Amino acid sequence: MPYRRCGKSGILLPAISLGLWQNFGETDIQAVFRKTLLTAFDRGITHFDLANNYGPPPGSAEENFGQILRTDFAGYRDELLISTKAGYTMWPGPYGDWGSRKYLMASLHQSLKRMSLDYVDIFYHHRPDPNTPLEETMAALRDIVHQGKACYVGLSNYPPDLAQKAAAILRAMGTPCLIHQPKYSMLVRTPEAGLLDVLQAEGIGAIAFSPLAQGLLTNKYLGGIPADSRASKEHFLKSEMITAELMEKIDRLNNLAVQRGQTLAQMAIAWLLKDERVSSVLVGARNSEQLVDSLKALDRLDFTTDELTLIDTILKQN
Numbered sequence: 245m246p247y248r249r250c251g252k253s254g255i256l257l258p259a260i261s262l263g264l265w266q267n268f269g270e271t272d273i274q275a276v277f278r279k280t281l282l283t284a285f286d287r288g289i290t291h292f293d294l295a296n297n298y299g300p301p302p303g304s305a306e307e308n309f310g311q312i313l314r315t316d317f318a319g320y321r322d323e324l325l326i327s328t329k330a331g332y333t334m335w336p337g338p339y340g341d342w343g344s345r346k347y348l349m350a351s352l353h354q355s356l357k358r359m360s361l362d363y364v365d366i367f368y369h370h371r372p373d374p375n376t377p378l379e380e381t382m383a384a385l386r387d388i389v390h391q392g393k394a395c396y397v398g399l400s401n402y403p404p405d406l407a408q409k410a411a412a413i414l415r416a417m418g419t420p421c422l423i424h425q426p427k428y429s430m431l432v433r434t435p436e437a438g439l440l441d442v443l444q445a446e447g448i449g450a451i452a453f454s455p456l457a458q459g460l461l462t463n464k465y466l467g468g469i470p471a472d473s474r475a476s477k478e479h480f481l482k483s484e485m486i487t488a489e490l491m492e493k494i495d496r497l498n499n500l501a502v503q504r505g506q507t508l509a510q511m512a513i514a515w516l517l518k519d520e521r522v523s524s525v526l527v528g529a530r531n532s533e534q535l536v537d538s539l540k541a542l543d544r545l546d547f548t549t550d551e552l553t554l555i556d557t558i559l560k561q562n
Contacts, residue, residue: 245258245259245260245287245288245289245542246258246259246542247259248449248520248522248523248524249449249523250422250423250449250451250523250524251422251423251443251446251447251448251449251523252447253396253420253422253447253449255325255396255422255449257290257291257325257449257451257523257524258288258289258290258291258524259517259524259525259542260289260513260524260525260527260538260539260541260542261289261291261292261293261451261524261525261526261527262280262281262284262289262291262292262293262526262527262528262529262535263293263294263453263526263527263528264292264293264294264298264305264309264528265295265298265305265453265528266298266528266530267280267528267529267530267531268280268298268299268304268305268308268309269298269299269300269301269304269305269308270299270300270301270304270307270308271299271300271304272308274308276530276531276532277308278312278316279531279532280529280531280532280535281309281312281316281317282316282532283532283535283536284529284535285317285320285324287535287536287539290323290324290325291324291325291326291327291524292309292324292325292326292327293327293425293451293453293526294306294309294326294327294328294329294355294359295328295329295330295332295368295370296328296329296330296332296334296351296354296355297332297333297334302334303334303354303358306328306355306358306359307358307359309359310358310359310360310361313359313360313361314360324365325365325366326359326361326364326365326366327364327365327366327367327368327398328352328355328359328364328366328367328368329367329368329369329370329398329400330347330348330351330352330355330367330368330369330370331343331368331369331370331371331373331400331401332370332371334347334351334354342373342375342376343369343371343372343373343376343380343381343384344373344376344380344381344384345380345381345383345384348369348381348384348385348388349384349387349388352364352367352388352393352394353393356393362392362393363392363393363394363395364393364394364395365394365395365396366394366395366396366397366398366422366423367385367388367389367393367394367396367397367398368397368398368399368400368423368425369381369385369397369398369399369400370400370401371400371401371402372401372402372403372406378406378409378410378413379413381410382410382413382414382417383417385397385414385419386414386417386418386419389419390419396422396423397414397419397421397422398421398422398423398424398425399411399421399423399424399425400424400425400426400453401425401426401427402424402426403439404437404438404439404441404442407424407439407442407443407446407448408442408446411442411446411448415446420447420448421446421448422448422449423448423449423450423451423523424439424443424448424449424450424451425450425451425452425453425526426439426450426452426453427452427453427454428450428452428453428454428455428516428522429452429454429455429456429457429461429512429516430457430461430497430512430515430555430559431457431460431461431559432454432457433559435450435452440519440521440522443521444521449523449524450521450522450523451522451523451524451525451526452516452522452524452525452526453526455512455513455516455525455526455527456509456512456513456527457512460485460486460490460494461494461497461508461509461512462507462508462509462512463498463507463508463509465486465491465494466491466494466495466498489561489562492561493558493559493561494508496558497511497512497555497558500551500554500555500558504544504551505544506540506541506543506544507537507540509537509538509541510537510538510540510541510543510544511541511544512541513525513527513538513541514541514542514544514545514547515547515555517541517545518545518547518552
């Protein structure tokens with residue numbers, strides 16, 4: 245496993261980190277996700293990414309991860325980098341959502357209890373809050389670090405202007421922002437429109453989530469919509485997104501991946517890692533076999549100029 249410097253900090257991240265957004269909740273099979281977590285650590289993945297609302301139901305991913313921390317990972321805490329977040333709806337009423345000091349403090353307290361931890365390594369604000377002053381949210385993050393409940397703070401889903409303002413506030417408070425987690429993939433290139441430049445200038449690492457665009461950047465949909473796919477469930481990925489034009493792009497990208505000796509998913513992960521500003525790519529995994537397959541992206545990280553030009557041409561076609 246190669247490790248990359250996270251911005252201008254002392255932290256090294258594995259090139260591929262494991263996210264527990266799905267497949268680690270109450271409705272999932274413990275023996276399966278336990279094997280996934282153990283395989284990840286054995287393969288050099290030291291960073292495990294959670295959030296208060298991961299499951300389903302919300303909170304159950306942290307509970308399950310905490311149980312495995314207490315058993316299989318007992319004695320390895322200092323070899324792990326554990327992150328969690330708050331910012332989306334977690335409990336009813338006016339104090340269980342967004343970015344108030346009340347919500348962030350309470351949510352982290354709950355997360356630590358679920359995982360039986362004294363602290364997390366990174367605590368993120370999960371999304372910007374249009375109504376809470378940015379200074380209030382950033383002050384809460386600073387105080388969380390000063391109280392020893394997190395080693396570092398991060399941001400997620402912040403656009404370039406707000407990320408820059410937040411970083412300036414945190415730096416002035418003496419608690420620099422370590423990391424930013426944007427949605428980034430071949431199909432969602434929004435971070436290239438200013439955000440990555442801001443992060444580089446501010447010395448903040450980037451960790452890309454949803455690198456496979458909810459499974460679109462795999463060969464899963466080339467033959468239609470499988471019955472057990474996310475698109476079939478019409479939840480996070482809608483079937484109407486899978487157009488003939490998109491499938492033509494996916495097919496051409498898949499052909500290039502095959503020529504490179506990779507799967508499309510492996511090429512999509514490698515494509516993100518071509519940019520030194522990306523400290524890590526956050527992958528999900530429904531089982532250990534899928535995780536091992538994603539890790540094979542590390543076998544071929546180089547791209548020729550012609551390959552990169554072809555990828556851009558494919559992605560820009562109408």
